[in-house]
Amino acid sequence: MLKKERHQFIMNKFQQVEKINTIDLALELNISEDTIRRDFIELNDKGLINKVYGGAFLVKNNNKNVFDITIINEDKKISVAKKALSFLNEGQVIIMSGGTTNLTLCKLIPLNFTATIYTYSLPIAMQLSQHPNIELIFIGGKLQKQAMVTVGIDVVQVLSKIKADICFMGVSSIDVNQGLTEIGYEVSVIKKEMIRASDKVIALLTSEKMNSKMPHKVCDLDKLYAVVTDLNVASPKIKNFVDSGIKVL
Structure with missing residues (x-):
């Protein structure tokens, strides 16, 4: 799976779960934990997720109107x-x-x-x-x-x-x-x-x-x-x- 595809996979997965565990995702995709960590760092730098020890959370803005949806692309x-x-x-x-x-x-x-x-x-x-x-x-x-x-x-x-x-x-x-x-x-x-x-x-x-x-x-x-x-x-x-x-x- 290419990096762009992994990033899309990660963002889609956040529609199902609140936190993604580094080890679990590495096993699911059959790739190294270091690769997942690098993906998390890149997505974190883009402001899309919050990288934490052992995993990541989706960035949320609790003050935003629930129906004011940001449309990517x-x-x-x-x-x-x-x-x-x-x-x-x-x-x-x-x-x-x-x-x-x-x-x-x-x-x-x-x-x-x-x-x-x-x-x-x-x-x-x-x-x-x-x-x-x-x-x-x-x-x-x-x-x-x-x-x-x-x-x-x-x-x-x-x-x-x-x-x-x-x-x-x-x-x-x-x-x-x-x-x-x-x-x-x-x-x-x-x-x-x-x-x-x-x-x-x-x-x-x-x-x-x-x-x-x-x-x-x-x-x-x-x-x-x-x-x-x-x-x-x-x-x-x-x-x-x-x-x-x-x-x-």
Whole structure:
């Protein structure tokens, strides 16, 4: 795993846990503790985490409004979201996963747009609550406080009864051979159910998520209707995805 991929893995892992132990992470990734320590130092210097003896914590600002979310690589995510708008049609039944790329998409949806949208993401639900013509259904369950999404059997049961036209799927990692993968098992299960419930699945991701993988499989690429990225379709980085036959925007 390249350093950039490890850093992404570490930041994604903080969506599931409050502290990461150096030894445990080294064993999980099958690399040296010194490598993990160097990663922690770099992320600490960037202000993303607090490195402590034996591990690290995610940087938190307790005075910040819980819904005032910082969006990393916002320019890339706006590019993705603008492309994704082309898949919206009036009157659709839509499922939206969590993630800041989907949150960016929600901010760009026209205020007069009419649809029914299901989501398990609290920030996305709060954003969509400003749209008067959207019938918004927030799927309740056990709240993952770091990611601000609900998980558990209650979420799965609601999704099992939905028939959606389209699902906008935020992506943690994507690889031609491994497909979509997630760092957390519970979220991977919920995303599988979202895919099952939807006629079309649109994967939204920025380029740093490409050609990487996480521990828990979500689906193969053939389950996706399209992949939307911030890259030009001529970019060499997505050539293997295009060659595999998947629609890439």
